[in-house]
Amino acid sequence: MADEVSRNSARSTAGTTLRRILDLAIDGVPSMPGAKAVAAKQLQKHPRTDEAVDAVISSHIALASASGFLSNVGGLVVTAISLPMNIVGLAVLQARMVAAIAHLRGYDIEDTRVRTAVLMCLMGGEEVTRLVGKGKLPGTPLLIATAPIANASLYEDVSEKVVASLLTIHGGKSVGVLATKRIPIIGGGIGAVFDGVATRQIGTFARGELVQRRAIG
Template sequence: MQLISQEKIMQALDWAYDKSVNGIKGLDSAEELAESYMNNEDTLYEQANSLIRWQNTKSATSGFVTGLGGLITLPLAIPANITSVLYVQVRMIAAIAHMSGYDIKDDKVKTLVYACLVANSAKDVLKDIGVAVGNKLAMNAVKSISGKTLQEINKKVGLKLFTKFGEKGIINLGKAVPLLGGLIGGTFDAYTTNTVGNIARDTFASKGSQTA
């Protein structure tokens, strides 16, 4: 049984972000997902909430999981359930960022998306690197920092995720775990996806958080 390293978690994170931005055949990209929630008269905050609710219901269905065909041939030695959760959450956060007027191809936005993945630990991650953070995570926290510091933050997020998955006992499941079977729809995943979504909403979509 193959153990999963922090490095592999980072590879999966970068893969998930690339596929979220550029899309997977049969699934909307983060921008396309965002646009589908922007065609109504709701406020940005309400649109973000609608997207988060969808992620917590639709992503739990077998049809959606089956649609993640690209994950089956993912050339990484990492369990499909971990990769699937990371993809669903990264795409959700990136979509909220796009809805809020951010350029999701910007490295600083990418780092902020990654930070949202560790939810309430995000501010601690930035503080560990020496980045001052206010009452909540915001673009201002990473706006003026260097590319090297962005990479350090990304690695810290990877370590946090590696620790989290390890605590839940799924870090060493290896390739024996099938993609199907409700892996995304488990209680743990649904709860964390909702929490992560709320952090992303408050980071990107709350009043005063937009770049414009």
């Protein structure tokens, strides 16, 4: 019983940290523009919304492959012990990417429903489909983002599920890094490749899921 309480407490703490990460990704800080600023910059370069969305994804894939950037971003957040710094950096980056996509597609990223959908996208399409199929999530990110009523408890529940998903992915990545560590060049670049591919997959999922809702005002 005590172990279960401890695990629940750890998940809750990590979920709170993830929601703080999302706040940072959306609001930004002086050294890192937030989601709306990123969206505006790309929309200025690419007036067509879909082109701006693609540019947001491409730029974040490049940043995800730069480990120095992820380390610096991770340092902006006081993390829970269950969230390693490299996961934090990547989560901030991917959350900003998805939030920028949502903003470009006309969603209010200050809305709890939309923020819940953004977090769901961080799990990737396969994991979201699996959890929806098992009844552990009430619907897809699109359905959550456009639900008639916000559900604060769902926001908390989703953040804890995302943490579990990120830690599972990180565990698999760590095994891969250790397996290739002794191989020259490949060992040094495997982490960057993994993060870039993961970011592309999440960006592609968010682009397909968060369809155009209205023009940005």
